[in-house]
Amino acid sequence: MENTIGVIDQINMYFKEAVLWPFALLGAIIVFAIAVEIINRRRRADAVDYYDATFRTELAGLYPHPTRWPEDLASHLRTRLPIMREAFEVLKGFIPQDQLRDYNIAWNKFYDFCRMNGVIDETQTGATSSAEVEHDPKQVFHQLVADLLAYTNQFKR
Structure with missing residues (x-):
């Protein structure tokens, strides 16, 4: 003591x-x-909210349920892609370095799909390619958007 x-x-x-x-x-x-x-943390939360809101607003009717699928997807998304690209770039600064490459690849696949008006091949669908998904552009589109939105789930708690 x-x-x-x-x-x-x-x-x-x-x-x-x-x-x-x-x-x-x-x-x-x-x-x-x-x-x-x-x-x-506040900036990251704002970026995630902006990203989610932008994608869900710009893709209303196309994602998550294709209720208003356009005849020409490329022309429909022509004005929407720059807005979604901006949201992509805002969130990019908060993506962990080990996931950044996959995040960029997911965007490139989505962008190429949208530009090509739903015409896809096996190299663009990557891990999502299966016999039934390759033939249905709505399912491929849904999977590509889901892949992009999956990056915000790690920040939501």
Whole structure:
């Protein structure tokens, strides 16, 4: 017990005689780091919300249920793709580095599919290629959009 009291006394004497500016600096750095983390979480949440809202708004009637499938998908999405590209770029800054390549590939597959008006081949569908999916552009489109929207699920909790 005496040994513990001696250690406490030594610590107490140290704080009485030590300069306090390093502790104040450390406290300021910790508060600053917490503030930056809070701001970054808010920015990430805003980017995820913007991404989801943009895709769901621009693809209304096409995703998740194709209720208004256009005759010419490419012309239908021509004005919508730049808006979705902007949302893609905003979220890109928050995607972890190890997933960034797959995120870019998912966008490129979606963009190519939209540009080609639903004409696909096996290399564009990648992991989603199956005999029945390759023949149905609505299912391929649905899978490509689902692949893109899957990147926001990791941020939602």
